Amino acid sequence: MASLAFSTLIKPYTTSSTKIPPSSSSSDFLANKDSSIFGATTFSSNMNFCKKSCTGNHRPGDLVITNNIATKPPSVGSPQPEKEIENDRKHVAWTSVRQERWQGELHVQGEIPLWLNGTYLRNGPGLWHIGDYNFRHLFDGYATLVRLHFHGGRVVMGHRQIESDAYKAAKKNNKLCYREFSEVPKPDNFLAYIGDLANLFSGASLTDNANTGVVRLGDGRVVCLTETIKGSIIIDPDTLDTLGKFEYSDKLGGLIHSAHPIVTNTEFLTLLPDLIKPGYLVVRMEPGTNERRVIGRVGCRGGPAPGWVHSFPVTENYVVVPEMPLRYCAQNLLKSEPTELFKFEWHPHSKAYMHVMCKSSGNIVASVEVPLYVTFHFINAYEEKDEEGRVTAIIADCCEHNADTTILQKLRLQNLRSFSGQDVLPDARVGRFRIPMDGSSPYGSLEAALDPNEHGKGMDMCTINPAFLGKKYRYAYACGAQRPCNFPNTLTKIDLVEKEAKNWHDKGSIPSEPFFVARPGATEEDDGVVISMISDKNGEGYAVVLDGSTFEEIARAKFPYGLPYGLHGCWVPKTS
Ligand SMILES: CC1=C(/C=C/C(C)=C/C=C/C(C)=C/C=C/C=C(C)/C=C/C=O)C(C)(C)CCC1
Numbered sequence: 001m002a003s004l005a006f007s008t009l010i011k012p013y014t015t016s017s018t019k020i021p022p023s024s025s026s027s028d029f030l031a032n033k034d035s036s037i038f039g040a041t042t043f044s045s046n047m048n049f050c051k052k053s054c055t056g057n058h059r060p061g062d063l064v065i066t067n068n069i070a071t072k073p074p075s076v077g078s079p080q081p082e083k084e085i086e087n088d089r090k091h092v093a094w095t096s097v098r099q100e101r102w103q104g105e106l107h108v109q110g111e112i113p114l115w116l117n118g119t120y121l122r123n124g125p126g127l128w129h130i131g132d133y134n135f136r137h138l139f140d141g142y143a144t145l146v147r148l149h150f151h152g153g154r155v156v157m158g159h160r161q162i163e164s165d166a167y168k169a170a171k172k173n174n175k176l177c178y179r180e181f182s183e184v185p186k187p188d189n190f191l192a193y194i195g196d197l198a199n200l201f202s203g204a205s206l207t208d209n210a211n212t213g214v215v216r217l218g219d220g221r222v223v224c225l226t227e228t229i230k231g232s233i234i235i236d237p238d239t240l241d242t243l244g245k246f247e248y249s250d251k252l253g254g255l256i257h258s259a260h261p262i263v264t265n266t267e268f269l270t271l272l273p274d275l276i277k278p279g280y281l282v283v284r285m286e287p288g289t290n291e292r293r294v295i296g297r298v299g300c301r302g303g304p305a306p307g308w309v310h311s312f313p314v315t316e317n318y319v320v321v322p323e324m325p326l327r328y329c330a331q332n333l334l335k336s337e338p339t340e341l342f343k344f345e346w347h348p349h350s351k352a353y354m355h356v357m358c359k360s361s362g363n364i365v366a367s368v369e370v371p372l373y374v375t376f377h378f379i380n381a382y383e384e385k386d387e388e389g390r391v392t393a394i395i396a397d398c399c400e401h402n403a404d405t406t407i408l409q410k411l412r413l414q415n416l417r418s419f420s421g422q423d424v425l426p427d428a429r430v431g432r433f434r435i436p437m438d439g440s441s442p443y444g445s446l447e448a449a450l451d452p453n454e455h456g457k458g459m460d461m462c463t464i465n466p467a468f469l470g471k472k473y474r475y476a477y478a479c480g481a482q483r484p485c486n487f488p489n490t491l492t493k494i495d496l497v498e499k500e501a502k503n504w505h506d507k508g509s510i511p512s513e514p515f516f517v518a519r520p521g522a523t524e525e526d527d528g529v530v531i532s533m534i535s536d537k538n539g540e541g542y543a544v545v546l547d548g549s550t551f552e553e554i555a556r557a558k559f560p561y562g563l564p565y566g567l568h569g570c571w572v573p574k575t576s
């Protein structure tokens with residue numbers, strides 16, 4: 001395989017330039033038929049939860065889904081734009097998962113390194129309708145968990161729906177029963193409406209649909225998460241069984257937290273936004289416990305509510321608390337129809353801030369105003385020091401949407417499903433904050449860490465080598481763009497020192513977050529592999545393994561059918 005040069009030119013992936021043989025047929029699957037519980041399901045003409053009266057090959061309550069995925073083989077020869085548009089309307093990335101669960105061994109093309117032993121788990125919203133009712137936003141879907149178990153160069157894939165209360169209630173009642181990201185259940189009458197409002201304040205009507213991420217705690221428990229605290233659900237990484245709720249034993253209360261806690265072998269750190277007295281609690285939980293303890297509190301400098309904190313960065317000694325002008329909005333939380341910014345509001349006059357809290361004392365050691373920004377995903381942060389070892393600044397990197405909130409509308413399913421060849425993905429960049437720590441200025445700066453053209457001006461779903469968390473680092477792996485597109489469609493390796501990117505692209509496919517796994521004993525930051533799951537054209541899908549250093553494809557394993565787009569993942573190392 002020819003080496004990909006760091007380049008602004010995104011080279012389309014072509015099988016002819018690789019060692020990997022052409023795509024295998026579906027009969028190549030080494031599927032474990034016994035564990036493919038729903039494998040023989042007769043698909044109905046629509047997705048529904050099966051009723052008792054149904055005569056199909058499934059049990060009452062099972063998920064029955066339309067097989068509405070294009071089954072024709074990919075066309076060869078000259079490009080056929082009309083067909084591409086047709087395919088995009090039904091792109092498997094934005095189509096509900098075909099069945100509730102599947103498990104089986106995959107046929108591997110190429111070579112998976114023998115040292116890669118463990119399980120990659122990926123979570124995301126993969127089921128976007130109940131009966132005839134279609135959800136509107138990507139983030140509304142019921143959680144679909146996918147696992148790739150690597151052992152001795154072989155891969156077993158499995159997927160399964162998370163059995164949240166929200167999912168089980170939807171299945172039982174064939175309707176939406178809890179408030180999702182943008183969807184709100186319709187009350188049957190006025191009394192029910194009043195009850196629903198009361199339930200909103202108590203949190204009872206909020207979803208526990210843990211569809212955003214999955215983390216492995218230091219004690220080995222694996223927890224799926226969303227932004228509602230009640231949506232913390234423990235799963236079994238081998239069977240994907242839902243084991244139960246992760247119950248926090250403290251009395252901190254609150255309804256929402258950051259979707260991205262910082263999780264290491266020694267701690268779990270997260271932010272709890274306070275919507276009543278605008279601010280954030282920074283909390284820490286030890287492995288083996290369910291008790292979060294408060295490190296400190298940050299009061300907001302702007303208003304009227306805290307900024308959305310989907311994620312936040314840490315350095316070795318500090319927690320960085322972002323205060324984004326895209327703020328939670330209590331009124332929008334109460335509305336039954338989605339607003340332009342869903343549960344949030346854009347308050348440019350309230351300005352944007354970055355606060356820095358000392359992890360050991362809980363003291364706020366810096367709080368600066370920064371240029372307006374929009375980010376969902378911080379990448380990493382680290383401390384800059386002078387010759388005497390004093391911390392002079394904190395560098396915090398994020399996937400930054402040029403202070404433009406329109407990405408939230410672009411992620412409506414209707415928009416994702418209607419790609420017509422127009423370039424409609426808003427530009428994004430690696431935003432680099434510099435937060436002075438020496439009191440030299442009340443302002444922090446925000447600039448692009450590299451020319452966004454390096455990654456097609458698309459940038460999100462970024463990961464790093466976890467050994468570099470909170471430390472000076474060089475490489476980040478993310479989804480970038482090959483234009484025209486309506487969603488990030490490349491995998492990109494960012495070199496923050498050389499300010500260059502290497503890009504991987506398979507035309508018509510949508511890759512999910514690239515996940516880096518270090519080679520045991522590695523000394524170089526990028527010595528390892530990058531795993532991603534690809535929702536491909538024509539309803540197909542596969543897992544891809546790239547070399548973390550060269551960013552060349554080293555193996556792929558085709559799924560029996562394409563899976564919907566997924567968000568975030570984690571690595572569960574082999575235990576023995
Ligand atoms: C369920 C409730 C909420 C839930 C919020 C959730 C589930 C937020 C999820 C946010 C995600 C997954 C953000 C990902 C962003 C990805 C981007 C921007 C990719 C861009 C690609 O170009 C609340 C809103 C907390 C309110 C209560 C109810």
Ligand SMILES: [Fe+2]
Pocket residue numbers: 212259260310376377567568
């Ligand atoms: Fe996220």
